[in-house]
Amino acid sequence: MSREAVVAALTVPELAPVVDLVVWVEDGVAVAANHVGRVRLHLDGRHEVVSGQDPVASTDPMAFLPYAAELGAPGPRVSTDNAYPYAARRILSAFADADRSPDLAVVHTPRHFFPDEGGHRGEHGSLDVIQSRAPLVMAGPGVRQLGPVDDHARLVDVGPTLAVLCGVPETDLVDGRGEPLDGAPLAQYLQLPPAPAGGSTGGSTGGAVGVPKKVVGILWDGAHCGDLLAMAEAGELPGVAWLLERGLALRGGAVAEFPSVTLTNHTSILTGVGPGRHGVLGNVFYDRATGERVVPNDAATWHRSAEWLRSGVRTVFEMVNDHVPQQNSPRTASIDEAIDRGADYGTMALLREAGGFQAAADGMGDLMPDPASSVFLQHPEHLDDSYFHWGMQVDDLGLQQLLQLWEDAESAPVLTWWANVVTDAGHHGGGPRSAMARDSLRQSDARLVAFLDHLETLGVRDEVTFLLTADHGFEAADPGVTGSWTPALDALGIPYRDEGPGFVYLL
Template sequence: MRCAGRLCAPTLVVVPLPSRDLTASVIVGSGLATAGLRDRALDVLLDPALAAVVDLVCWPEKGQVHVADSRGQVALGPDGTTTVLAGRDPVADQDPFSDEGYPFASARLHSLFADPRAPDLAVVHTGAHHWPERGGHLGEHGSLNALQSRAPLLLSGAGVTERGLVERVARMIDVGATLTHLSGGALDEMEGRPLDLVRPAAKHVVGLLWDGAPSGELLKFAATGALPSVARLLERGCALRGGAIAEFPSVTLVNHTCALTGVGPGVHGIVHNAFYDRVSGEQVVPNASTSWHRAMDWLRPGVRTVFERLPEGVRSACVNEPVDRGATYSTFALIREAGLGSTGGLSAMLPAAVDDAVATQQHVSASTDYAWSTQVDASGLEQVLELWREPEPPGFTWWNTTLTDSGHHAGGPGSAISRASLTDADRRLGVWLDLVEARGLTGDTVILLTADHGMQGAEPGCTGDWDSALTAAGVPFRDEAYGFLYLG
């Protein structure tokens, strides 16, 4: 047994976890690195000298997932048991409502390591870690903790049985199950469960994903009047106080895929925005402007999207979303069909951000990311309006918003630019809600609003890099997406 850091107390504590965590999974991933090599890497990563930037290190071992930091190590069993191997349990707080903890840590880690594409070691950044030299921002996500994992989850309209803030929490895989259930599709082989806060009663089902919009901020601003369109949704529905917890890692494409397939990364196979495929021996980067249009090429065989589960004859629309397989209308299908090869080819065709009446122009002129996302989202709104002006709007519409992620990366939660990104998204939502109302379709429509992860502000002074420490120690490795270590 390897001990974490200097803490080798032979304590053994078995703690049963709540039944919600009893997601059994078979670990087939990893195990390719030798134990000796892994231990050398762990000696470096768990050194207290790196504790300010390394929150956790996680790896599969003999059917369990081990989680360690510089002060302790546990083995998480597939049956929900926790065995403390050294020191204290670094993920002891798995309360899904706590902002300090690691909601559903065991189930989420087991899901990741069920896929052979998973790394030998997953290194989790601390919330404070700032890594601009490696592409990090003031606002970041990707970690296992609650702040970076908690997306909002609101339900509004026909069939929603609750009002206001409800004392509930869901997982991202439940989003796919809920949308499928509401649309009359088959739920077989889904890991997620449909929320019982809404029953199928609407002719039109709409899923809205505001990328990177944190649950806490969204609910707070809706309550204070800063997001009047979100407040409009809440008048006819409810929000889960615990939101929707992203699967791990809490990054974009992993969770867009969870939300639209109802299964975790261990089943759908898109284990990160970038990863290493040991079988093909190649680096895979499905989440980039050059590869979004073919992201579905990496979906594991047999995995079906919500679009593919809809009853025959139900028309669907997938706006600005890479996870689009089976959709009747899809932005990225148009890109593929036009042979543009990437969203870069579309840039010249997007509406100009400076002419956008709903955009916060102060940030459009100050930030190229904000300006580009404004163009993309303006195009998204145009597409949605066109689809909903048809005599019969789609039975299922999925509308992805990207500006909210750009704004939160740029300034972190609570910044002026992140707040502006939410208000701009809210105004675009309002334009569409007005159309739905004007056409008399409100009573026939149910809306689910979520995101793909949360967001946390980094501390600019908290810098450091485990890769240079591993290199200095002579450990051979490749680090994909800054945290997925493939050894040897």
């Protein structure tokens, strides 16, 4: 009864500018509602309209493509003009954790601007296709050379794909309980030899080009899929263009899990399972079992994020290490990534050893690079944004770690995961296609080029396999569309928590 009262209060026309959808699970079925109607979303694709009009009529993961179509409608305004890929599956996963999942989730409209509650000029977190579309580019040994492809994947496919590229047999793409992952390797885009007797190498999809010796996974946090590919094709991102020449990119990118926020999808990428299984429900959530408000996406707790992984979850680092002989140098490395459990080398592990982020920061002192003197700085005015300023420091330090790990090719890790953050800062600060967002893409590409040049010096650039992705997409909020659903909830007199905001827990 309380949930129905909350749904009724949130789906009134007066809140339509800020409330895109209210979603929950009822009797094992995903449900979505707003002011135009209510629908039950079944895994077999059926939409059972309960009342009014179907508010999520389209679930097309290729909506607003080619990119010109998105540019022609840069911010879908109502749900009936939008698309919600894998809506049923993603909602079910977000509500599968009995202790941490909310009773219902409120999805902001793409145009909702809520800086007083943590929002930005550029925004993500929604179930909709543009905020959920991360880029996916692959290149190098083991990857087919197809260039841009009119297709899509899911972010839970990234970890399994990295694993098989590193030689993990597909039979071992399971969680700690032996259950299959939610994602699967993108076999149709790989060229790996059949696994020999004993199953010591990865999946089979055609030409016997050999399992790559070294794999580098790259995450540009929040990088906008359409703009990234358009800039690469226009010659503005030569590093990405180099990857495209030697591999492929999916124009539909990779669909994020819901909510399309940072820690939820970093974890989904690196475990191959959705939030209902890995337990990192969002950047902030409530744990009923402990009575704890969990905020993994914070400088004070970022290095602890792997602590909130549910039992039975395996990371890609653990999968790869299970199939690579122990050696003196790191087999797996995690640079500036929160979900680093199992990696032989991890930036967050160093922070944990130092006693936490603040202790490490105090101890490092002047060791943090000065972004004002960075060779990658193109527009000094963007340093006025504190997040952009910090993001440049982190990414410059990340490149230093990468070059140290790759001092020589022989001792370099089999799997290197390299997370970058300034792209998220640029897209939050200015919104997609803004000067700040494009500056962040160009400088991240310049760091990639610096690494590619280093590999060329080592004579191994064409021997390394790359996978470049992000954790979510971005849309531009409208500063003229403000407001909050909090007064509507408060007026009900029902005890609740609203974390995020958007995760509503009824107490």
